[in-house]
Amino acid sequence: MSDIAQCWINGEVIPAQQASVSVFDHGFLYGDGIFEGIRFYNKRVFRLPLHMARLKRSARALQLDIPLDDAAFEAAIYATINAFSLADGYLRVLVTRGVGALGINPANCAKPAVIIIADKLVMVGDEERNRGIRAIIAATRRMTPDRLDPRIKSLNYLNAIQAKMEANYAGVEEAILLNERGFVTEGSAMNIFVVREGVIHTPPATEGALQGVTRGTVLEVAKELGIPAFETVLTSYDLFTADECFFTGTGAKLIPIREIDGRKMATCPGDIYLKLLAGFNALVARETAG
Numbered sequence: 035m036s037d038i039a040q041c042w043i044n045g046e047v048i049p050a051q052q053a054s055v056s057v058f059d060h061g062f063l064y065g066d067g068i069f070e071g072i073r074f075y076n077k078r079v080f081r082l083p084l085h086m087a088r089l090k091r092s093a094r095a096l097q098l099d100i101p102l103d104d105a106a107f108e109a110a111i112y113a114t115i116n117a118f119s120l121a122d123g124y125l126r127v128l129v130t131r132g133v134g135a136l137g138i139n140p141a142n143c144a145k146p147a148v149i150i151i152a153d154k155l156v157m158v159g160d161e162e163r164n165r166g167i168r169a170i171i172a173a174t175r176r177m178t179p180d181r182l183d184p185r186i187k188s189l190n191y192l193n194a195i196q197a198k199m200e201a202n203y204a205g206v207e208e209a210i211l212l213n214e215r216g217f218v219t220e221g222s223a224m225n226i227f228v229v230r231e232g233v234i235h236t237p238p239a240t241e242g243a244l245q246g247v248t249r250g251t252v253l254e255v256a257k258e259l260g261i262p263a264f265e266t267v268l269t270s271y272d273l274f275t276a277d278e279c280f281f282t283g284t285g286a287k288l289i290p291i292r293e294i295d296g297r298k299m300a301t302c303p304g305d306i307y308l309k310l311l312a313g314f315n316a317l318v319a320r321e322t323a324g
Contacts, residue, residue, distance in 0.1 A: 037118070037119045037120055037154075038050065038051065039051075039118070039151055039152060039153035039154075040114050040117040040118045040151070040152045040153075041053040041114070041149065041150065041151050041152075042110045042111075042113060042114040042148075042149070042150035042151075043055075043147075043148075043149050043150075045110075047113050047114055047117045050151055050153065053149070055130075055147065055149070056133045058133045058134060058135070058136070059130050059131075059132060059133050059134075059147060060130060060131035060132065060133075060134050060138075060140065060142075060143050061128065061130025061131060061132075061147070061189055062130070063136070064131075064138055065188065065189040065190035065191075065192075066096075066130065066131040066138075066140060066143075066189070067098070067128055067129055067130035067131055067146075067188065067189040068089060068092040068093055068096060068098060068128070068129050068186065068187055068188055068189065069089075069126060069127060069128045069129070069187055069188075069189060070085045070086075070088065070089045070125075070126075070127045070187060071124065071125070071126055071127075071283075071284040071285055072085045072111075072124070072125040072126075072127060072284060073122075073123075073124055073125070073284055073287075073318075074115055074122065074123055074124075074125060074152075074322070075121070075122045075318060075319075075322040076121050076122070076322050076323065076324045077112075077115055077116065077121055077324075078321075078322040078324070079111060079112075079115070079125070079322075080318055080321060080322055081247055081251070081321070082108065082111070084247050084250070085127075085247060086104065086107065086108075088187065088245070088247070089127065089129070089187070091185070091186075092185075092186045092187050092188065093129060095183065095185075095186045096186065096188070097140075098129060098131060098140075098146055099146055100129055100146065100148070101129075101145060101146050101147075101148060102148055107148075110148070110150055111125065111127070111150055114150045114151070114152045115152055117152070118152040118153075120154065123152055123153060123154055123155070124152070124153055124154065124155035124284075124285060125150060125151065125152055126149075126150070126151040126153070127148075127149075127150050127151075128147075128148070128149045128150075128151075128189070129146050129147070129148055130146060130147045130149070130189070131143045131146055131147075132144060132145045132146045132147045133145075133147070155285050157283075157285050157286045157287075157289065158207065158286070158289055162207065162289075163289055163290070164303070165292060165302070165303075166289075166290040166291055166292030166293075166299070166302040166303060167206070167207035167208055167281075167289055167290070167291060167292065168206035168207055168208070168291075168292060168293040168294075169201070169206055169207065169208040169209060169210050169221070169291055169293070169294050169295075170200065170201055170204045170206055170208075170209055170210070170294070170295055171209070171210050171212060171270055171273070171294065171295055172196075172197040172200045172201070172209040172210065172211050172212075172222075173200060174193065174196040174197040174200060174209070174211060175211065175212055175213060175214055176193065176211040176212065176213045176219040176220070176242040177193050177242070178213060178214055178242065179240065179242065184219070184220075184239070184242050184243065184244050185239055185244060185245050187244070191223075193211075194211075194222040194223055195222070197209035197210075197211050197221075197222045198222040198223075201222065206293075208221050208222060208224070208281065208291075209221065209222050210226060210273065210294065211242070212270070213241055213242040216269060216270075217237065217241050217242075217267050217268060217269060218237050218241070218268040218269065218270070218272070218273065219237055219241055219242035219243050220237065220242070220243045220244060221281050221283075223283060223285065223286075224246075224281035224282060224283035224285075224286045224289070225237075225243055225244060225246045225248070225249040225281065225282045225283060226243075226273075226279065226280075226281055226282075226291075227252065227279065227280050227281075227282065228268060228272055228273060228276035228278070228279050229276060229277050229278035229279070229304060229306045229307070230272070230275070230276055230277055231277065232261070232262070232306065233261075233262045233263070233264070234253075234256055234261060234262065234263035234264070234306065235263075235264055235265075235266035235268060235272070236249065236253070236263070236264075236265060236266070237265065237266070237267065237268055238265040238266075238267070241267060246282060246283060246284070247284060248282045248283050248284055248286075248287065248288075248314075249282050249283075251314060251317065252282050252288070252310055252314060254317075255310055255313040255314050255317060256310060256313075258313060259309055259310070259313055261306060261309070261310070270295075273294050273297075274294060274295070274297045276299060276300070277299070277300045277301060277304060277306075278290070278299060278300070278301055278302065278303075278304030278305075278306055278307050279291040279294065279299055279302075280303075280304075280307050280310075287314070288307065288310065288311050288314060290302050290303040290304070290307050
């Protein structure tokens with residue numbers, strides 16, 4: 035086993051540095067494909083059925099066939115995890131349209147390709163996570179569901195990348211995207227939550243937010259803790275006047291926000307965030323115990 039990233043490709047697990055795909059793969063050429071980001075702990079995948087269900091929904095939306103059945107896919111995932119030396123890590127699972135002739139027509143691709151990568155992923159350092167990160171509201175707007183529904187986890191992330199570039203130019207860690215109507219959607223690659231007077235609010239998927247697995251888990255933890263939580267249409271005003279604000283995501287887990295567009299949060303990290311973080315960690319430990 036090696037702490038070098040491992041990759042399942044063409045039915046074989048090899049060091050990711052040795053893996054390659056054809057330059058004619060339409061996932062590479064046109065972003066024609068889907069993916070999932072998944073965490074594993076103690077060599078056990080956290081909430082794999084939810085991730086696989088979302089992958090299948092994305093595939094159906096793009097009329098993309100997944101060439102492995104559930105058992106074979108799970109076996110490939112665990113073969114990749116077991117080849118990676120660390121007990122905890124991150125999986126990137128991709129299904130591309132596959133190799134085809136030049137031109138965007140998906141009918142030119144004979145067979146979709148599956149790639150699974152196991153590696154480490156650290157979104158922010160411990161110091162940033164403890165004190166919170168800074169964000170801006172990006173000028174880039176989230177594409178609306180009638181154009182490319184954000185619930186499809188496609189390989190086309192240019193919209194989010196443009197927002198992240200804005201954050202880089204502003205010298206902050208993250209960007210928040212609004213939709214065309216000016217309502218809050220999410221961060222560049224994370225869902226967003228605000229807390230006001232002890233109540234949690236997060237934008238609904240219909241406004242352009244991804245239906246994140248971690249997002250759903252946080253809402254579940256809030257219910258267990260008796261903290262009221264709602265999907266709510268939010269504007270920048272709600273961000274600026276929140277008592278607390280934080281991001282969630284598979285890669286991010288939970289990250290508090292200390293400042294948005296120069297406005298400091300009332301508290302960071304806040305009491306609700308800390309309760310949710312403890313509850314989330316406890317849930318992960320229960321579900322992935324060896």
